[in-house]
Amino acid sequence: MLTDLTLAQARDGLRGRDFSAIELTDAYLAAIAVLNPKLNAYVTVTAAAARAQAQAADVALAAGRHAPLTGIPLAIKDLFCTKGVRTTAGSRILSAFIPPYESTVTANLLRDGAIFLGKANMDEFAMGSSNMTSAFGPVTSPWTRRGDNRRLVPGGSSGGSAAAVAAHIALGATATDTGGSIRQPASFCGITGIKPTYGRCSRWGVVAFASSLDQAGPLARTVEDAAILLGSMAGFDPQDSTSADLAVPDFAAACRRGVKGLRIGVPREYRMDGMAPEIEALWQQGLGWLRDAGAEIVDVSLPHTKYGLATYYIVAPAEASSNLARYDGVRYGARTAGEDLAALYENTRAEGFGAEVQRRVMIGTYVLSAGYYDAYYLKAQKVRALMLKDFTDVFARVDALVTPTTPTAAFAQGEKMDDPITMYLNDIFTVPANMSGIPGLSVPAGLDAQGLPLGLQVLGRPFDEQTVFAVGAALERAAGFTAMPGIRAGG
Amino acid sequence: MSLDPATVRRIAKLARIRVDESQMEALRTDLNSILGWIEQLDEVNTDGVEPLTGGTQMALRLRADVVRDGGMAEAVLANAPDRDGDYFAVPKVVE
Secondary structure (H helix, E strand, C coil): CHHHCCHHHHHHHHHCCCCCHHHHHHHHHHHHHHHHHHHCCEEEECHHHHHHHHHHHHHHHHCCCCCCCCCCEEEEECCECECCECCCCCCHHHCCCCCCCCCHHHHHHHHCCCEEEEEECCCHHHCCCCCCCCCCCCCCCCCCCCCCCCCECCCCCCHHHHHHHHCCCCCEEEEEECCCCCHHHHHHHCCEEEECCCCCCCCCCECCCCCCCCEEEEEECCHHHHHHHHHHHCCCCCCCCCCCCCCCCCHHHHCCCCCCCCEEEEEHHHCCCCCCHHHHHHHHHHHHHHHHCCCEEEEECCCCHHHHHHHHHHHHHHHHHHHHHHCCCCCCCCCCCCCCHHHHHHHHHHHHCCHHHHHHHHHHHHHHCCCCHHHHHHHHHHHHHHHHHHHHHHCCCCCEEEEECCCCCCCECCCCCCCHHHHHHHHCCCHHHHHHCCCEEEEEEEECCCCCEEEEEEEECCCCHHHHHHHHHHHHHHHCCCCCCCCCCCC | CCCCHHHHHHHHHHCCCCCCHHHHHHHHHHHHHHHHHHHHHHHCCCCCCCCCCCCCCCCCCCCCCCCCCCCCHHHHHCCCCCEECCEECCCCCCC
C-alpha cells in the first residue's frame, strides 16, 4: 500500500513517477476518513487544500522540478499557526482562531513542497503527557496491549501527531517538545521523534507555552525520515530572537555515519527505582548494540537529574502564566461576557482554559508573585544552571548519552489522572534536555511483555544533532523494530 | 508551606481566572501537592550559582529599529470577539 512507504521511499516513488502526489495524498485522505473517527488524531482535516497542493506537486514533478518534500503529505500539530486554517492549540479559547499568518516552520515545509493533510490533536496548550487535556477529546493510541482492548493514550502533548504517524494516516508530522512532548509520544507509539537543540527551529508562529523550553521537531516512521523533515523545518529566522544563526547540516547523511569510535555515556541517575525491568533490559541491550557497532560505553553521572522535574514545574508554569496572559477575550480567542472588564477577563479564562492549564497558570502566577519569586523561580533558575553544567561536564568526556525515553510503556486512558504529579513523572527522562537546551531523539527499540513499544533516548551536545542521528540510526538498524499497531491504514 | 484559602483566592485573582467557591478546596489540594513536591529543591545547594535565564547560551541579536510592516488593521482585527470599526470593543471601563 502507498501508506506503508516511508517518507524516503515515497519521495523516491514520486520522483520516479511510480505514483503521483495526488494518488499518495488520496490514499492518506481515504485512510483518515476511515481511521480518524476511531483515533481522533486530527481536529481539522484540510482535504481540499491538500488535494490542490498535491496537484501542484504533480505539475512540478512532471516538469522534473522537485524540492526536498515535494508531494509528501504531513500532519501539522495544531500549535503551529497556519494561514487561513483554524489553529486551536487544543484549547476551547482558540476553538475559532484563524491565523492571518503562517508559522516559520510550516512556511519552510511549504517552501520545500510538503502537503498538509490537516491539524493534529494535542494536549491543551501542549500541557500534558497523555493527550487527555485536549478540548477536542482524547486521542486513542493505535496500539493496544496484547489480549486487552482498553484504549491507551498515545502520549502527549503531540499525541495526535504521533498517533497519525504510527497509524499511517500521515507520512510524518510536526510536533513540539517543552518537557518531552515529542519524545514521550514517539516512544509510546513506536515511532521516531527528535527535539532538536533549542534555537534550531524557529518559534515564530508556534503558540507559546514556555518560551525558554519550547522547541519544534518532527515525528516520523524512521530515523532517516525524521532527519529529512528536520532538515526542512530548521533554519535561522530573524523573527525569533532566540533562533540560531547557523547553517542546517545534512542530517540525513549523518544517519549513515555509524558509531565506530564514539564514546556513549550512560548516566547512572537514570536508573530509577520502580522502573520496569524490561526497560532496564532494553537499555542494556541498546548499549550492547552500540558496543557491537564499535562504540565505547562509558558510565557517567548527571547528579542533578532527580531535581529536573521539580525545576521544570516551576520554570514552565511561570513562563506559561506570562505567555497565556494574552488570552483575555479582547483581541482574539473566545470571550465570555462579564459585568465589567475584570469579570470579562476572569470569566473568559475560566471558561476558555481547561483544568490543567488553569492549574499551571496559577502555579506560575504564585511562583512569580511578590515575596515568592526568589524562593521558587530564582531557585529553579539556579538549579537549571546546575543541570546545564552537569551536561557540559559530561559532554567533555562523551559524544552522546543513551537512556530510556520513558519510565513505563503507554498507559490506559483515565489512568494516572488522580493527581497531577503522577502524570508529571512521565517526563522524568525527557525534561533535562529541555532545561539545558540540548537535542534529544527517541527511537523505537523493542516491545514490552504486553506488546507495547518502548523507546530509547539519545541526547547530544548543543547543535550536534548529527551525532544524535548517527547513534539513533545505529540503534534503529540493530533493533530491527518492525512491529506495527493493530489500528493502521490497511491493517 | 501550605496555601490557605485566602491565598488561593488571591492567586486566582492575580491570574484573572474565576474560581467557583465549590471548586476552591480541590484546587487548594492540587496546588499544595504540587508546591510541596517542588519544595524538594530546597535541598540543593545553589550558593554562588548564577541563574540560567534562557534556553540558549547565545547572545541575543540586535536589529535595526525600523518599521517592517503595518497597515493591516483588517488582519489584526479579524479574530476579535467584538469590534467597533477599527477598534477592539470591551465593556465600559471609565465612568
